[in-house]
Amino acid sequence: EPEVTQTPSHQVTQMGQEVILRCVPISNHLYFYWYRQILGQKVEFLVSFYNNEISEKSEIFDDQFSVERPDGSNFTLKIRSTKLEDSAMYFCASIADRSLAHNEQFFGPGTRLTVL
Amino acid sequence: GNSVTQMEGPVTLSEEAFLTINCTYTATGYPSLFWYVQYPGEGLQLLLKATKADDKGSNKGFEATYRKETTSFHLEKGSVQVSDSAVYFCALSDPLTGANSKLTFGKGITLSVRP
Numbered sequence: 410e411p412e413v414t415q416t417p418s419h420q421v422t423q424m425g426q427e428v429i430l431r432c433v434p435i436s437n438h439l440y441f442y443w444y445r446q447i448l449g450q451k452v453e454f455l456v457s458f459y460n461n462e463i464s465e466k467s468e469i470f471d472d473q474f475s476v477e478r479p480d481g482s483n484f485t486l487k488i489r490s491t492k493l494e495d496s497a498m499y500f501c502a503s504i505a506d507r508s509l510a511h512n513e514q515f516f517g518p519g520t521r522l523t524v525l
Numbered sequence: 526g527n528s529v530t531q532m533e534g535p536v537t538l539s540e541e542a543f544l545t546i547n548c549t550y551t552a553t554g555y556p557s558l559f560w561y562v563q564y565p566g567e568g569l570q571l572l573l574k575a576t577k578a579d580d581k582g583s584n585k586g587f588e589a590t591y592r593k594e595t596t597s598f599h600l601e602k603g604s605v606q607v608s609d610s611a612v613y614f615c616a617l618s619d620p621l622t623g624a625n626s627k628l629t630f631g632k633g634i635t636l637s638v639r640p
Contacts, residue, residue, distance in 0.1 A: 413568060442627065451529075452569075452614060452630035465627060500569065514628060516561070516569035 411435045413517035415501050421523045422491055430486045430520045432501030440464070441484045442502040442514065443476065452500065458484065491524045498522075527552045529615050531631035538605055539639050546600040546634055548589075548615035556617040558582075558591055558598040559628065563612040572600075572613070607638045 414433045422428050434441050443455040457464040458476050475487045484503075488495055498521050502514040532547040550556065557576045561569040573582030578593035589600045598615060615631040 415568075444628075444630075446633075449632075451632045452616075452628075454627040454629070457627055467627075502569075513571045513574075518566060518568040 413501055413503055413515050415499075415517035415520050417520060418518065419521045419523070421525065424493055424524055425490050428488050428491055428522060430488075430499050430501075430522070432484045432486070432517055433482050434484055434501065434503030435505070435515055436482070438503035438505050438515070440504045440506075441476075441478070442504075443486050444500045444502065445469075445497040446500070446519075447494075447497040455486070488522075491522075493524050496522055496524045527556070527617060527619060527629045529617055529629055529631035531615050531634050534634035535637060536634060537637045537639065540607055541604045542638075544600070544602040544605045544609075544636070546613055546615075546636070548598045548600065548631060550596050550598065550615075550617050552596075552617055555593075556619070558589070559616040559618070560587070560589055560598070560600050561614040561616060561630075563614065563633070565611070569614060605636070605638045607640055610636055610638045612636070 416431045420428055441458045444452050445455055446452045454467050456466040456470045456476055473489045477485050498519045500519045501517040504514050528551045530549050559574045560572040562572045563569050572587055573584040573589055575582040575591035578591055581590045587600055587602045589598050591598055612633045612635050614633045616628045619626045
């Protein structure tokens with residue numbers, strides 16, 4: 410069964426460093442999402458992406474964040490200068506066709522980011 | 526704005542016990558409601574969903590009914606198994622942009638089932 414994959418599973422970085430989290434969505438999916446979950450808190454929407462541009466972003470997704478689909482398979486989330494409060498589990502999700510009613514979002518296993 | 530509230534956890538049950546996990550929501554329109562489950566080391570998987578009031582979603586013995594009057598979507602299972610041990614997330618879709626837009630999640634609750 411096709412699945413969303415994410416790498417790495419765990420990333421440890423120093424405050425102020427840049428990190429890139431990688432996701433490979435399901436191959437025929439068109440819409441992509443990033444969510445994050447700070448330990449003990451809710452899963453929060455960060456950004457959605459379609460047709461090589463951001464569709465929607467939350468207030469969390471400030472200028473330190475960017476997303477890219479550099480090729481036909483990868484979908485990346487970059488944090489330019491990490492802060493301690495960026496420590497969280499980051500989930501990637503994809504969806505086949507947004508025009509179909511109530512389509513299921515397929516999630517990856519997450520990347521745990523630890524900022525020291 | 527939209528929000529989802531789940532009961533506090535964790536929850537520990539013995540095998541074959543009855544399970545209820547409470548979920549209530551706040552939304553301005555008529556959202557679709559979802560339960561996602563995360564097994565250890567895996568991503569979030571859709572467990573069940575309901576798209577309008579009084580709909581009942583069901584899967585793998587789990588059920589949840591969309592109750593508009595109480596703005597609730599409680600998850601139930603009559604007899605849990607050890608394999609049901611996981612984290613359970615209640616979520617809704619943004620009613621302004623439809624079910625295929627971003628999801629608003631609750632905190633999630635960890636369920637542990639003892640043999």
